[in-house]
Amino acid sequence: MKIAPSSGLEGLVIKENQIETTPVSEIPEEEQKFYDTGEIIRPSFGEQYAVLQCEAISLSVPVYWGSSAELLERGACQASSSVVIGEKGNSVIDANVNTFFADLNKLETGDSITLYTSYGIFEYQVSEKIQFLNTDKKYVLPTEDDRLTLYTCEAQVLGTSDNRTGVTCNLISRKFYNPAEGEAES
Amino acid sequence: MKQKFYAFCASVLTACLGGMNLTASAYTADDVAAKARAAGWPETLIQTGYNQWASGEYTQAQLDDAYNSVSEYNEQTEEFIYNSFGIDPDEARQQVAENEAKKNAESETEPQTETQPASADTAANAETQPETKADKYISDSEFINMSMEQKQEYVSSLPADEKTEFISTLSQEAKNSIIKQLPTEEKAAIMQKYIDTASTMGMNVTVDSITEKDISVTVRNNDGIVIDKAEVGVVIDETGISHTKPLVAAGTGLLVSAAGFGWLYWYIKHTEQDS
Known part of the structure; x- marks a missing residue:
């Protein structure tokens, strides 16, 4: 784990973690010990706590907890007002359209997205392509169902757009490395 | 209304400046967390509060x-919120308490359904089930996206006895949407109270920028480490070149203390006039 004070926002400590990103299908069967519920390790602001991968658009990007200009230069950022990956509700992640999420608009319904964390692997499937104004909070609000919302600015040749584009994804599977109390292996 | 507002703010400010141990109680960290969650405080801040409290540095x-x-x-x-819709807050609280008591009394006297055989009455009963919130009112999501005028118009259109029920059962996000649309003076007062409250939980809040659409704050713990950044406004985080024009340059955060309410109010009004 690397820790470095930010040169921008005063007091921002950026932590980078080594996170295992071996797909479940490539893990030997005898080593596949996962649980449906487990302990979530809550990240601190500025900590890279996940890796987001999507084969459909050849995407692999670190995910930081919290959002700031410095963090957006390093990877995708998760809104600290949304739920931590693995918790019940809506996890909201955004990234720069000029860099990490340049191909986000190429995602199609049914594409798979995987989030790797230090405490488990979470698989999602794109359910809807979305577009909304920067003042419309409909897609970033808490939800009852478990979902992942990815968005970025709409690409424009000049200046920036008031539009946001992205996808919402349904949770397909949760695989925790360590069980919650009393939980059996899945 | 304005006189009442300023008198209220003065009393709150006095409480802030004069120390706030208004009641001698023995609240636990769990009590504070539960209260903060009920107020819609983000889990990030609550967890930070827990960490501070767990360190043993906090007194009762x-x-x-x-x-x-x-x-x-x-x-506050x-x-x-109630005043924005012409509802007397004290009467509203009383009505909410009465409704809760009535609901609790009804649930206690409900017959045990597991031992009753299904009967032809069941279908008839199903038709007379009380309306749910979704049946009676628009969704929180629709309400959130309305302007303040539209919100007020909608609430005014409700029967008198349903106005309080609607407002009191709004989700925290819907209530936040009202707060963001309040007049400047009230927004500044709430912001100041938010800052003071965070400070009692061991956190320092700085206002990084103020624009027409939002206020950007950074929250740091007592060691100066950033624990959260929040946009208190209506614009969703941008991902790209910033096109807002912050009236205060980022990095020159303004630390607003308990004595800073007047200053913050003046600053917001002053900069709104300039823009």
Whole structure:
């Protein structure tokens, strides 16, 4: 784990973690010990706590907890007002359209997205392509169902757009490395 | 209305400056967390509060202060919200309490359904089930996306006895949407109370920028480490070149203390006039 004070926002400590990103299908069967519920390790602001991968658009990007200009230069950022990956509700992640999420608009319904964390692997499937104004909070609000919302600015040749584009994804599977109390292996 | 508003703010400010151990109680960290969650405080801040409290550096008096401060924050925002819709806050609280008592009494006297055989009455009963909130009112999501005028128009259109029920059962996000659309003076008062309350939980809030659409704040713990950044406004985080024009340059955060309410109010008004 690397820790470095930010040169921008005063007091921002950026932590980078080594996170295992071996797909479940490539893990030997005898080593596949996962649980449906487990302990979530809550990240601190500025900590890279996940890796987001999507084969459909050849995407692999670190995910930081919290959002700031410095963090957006390093990877995708998760809104600290949304739920931590693995918790019940809506996890909201955004990234720069000029860099990490340049191909986000190429995602199609049914594409798979995987989030790797230090405490488990979470698989999602794109359910809807979305577009909304920067003042419309409909897609970033808490939800009852478990979902992942990815968005970025709409690409424009000049200046920036008031539009946001992205996808919402349904949770397909949760695989925790360590069980919650009393939980059996899945 | 304005006189009442300023008198209220003066009393809150006095409480902030004079120390806030208004009631001698023995609240726990769990009590404070539960109160903060009920007020819609983000889990990030609550967890940070827990970490600070768990470090053993907090006295009982500080925990009590935190609890009272969060309670006052709840009451203050609630008062502003009710007043925005022409509802007397005290009457509203009484009505909510009465409704809760009635609901509790009804649930206690409900017959045990597991031992009753299905009967032809069941279908008839199903038709007379009380309306749910979704049946009676628009969704929170629709309400959130309305302008303040549209919100007020909608609430005015409700029967008198349903106005309070609608407002009191709004989700925290819907209530936040009202707060963001409040007049400048009230927004500044709530912001100040938020800052003071965070401070009782061991956090320092700085206002990084103020624009027409939002206020950007950074929250740091007592060691100066950033624990959260929040946009208190209506614009969703941008991902690209910033096109807002912050009236205060980022990095020159303004630390607004308990004595800073007047300053913050003046600053917001002054910069709105300049823009």
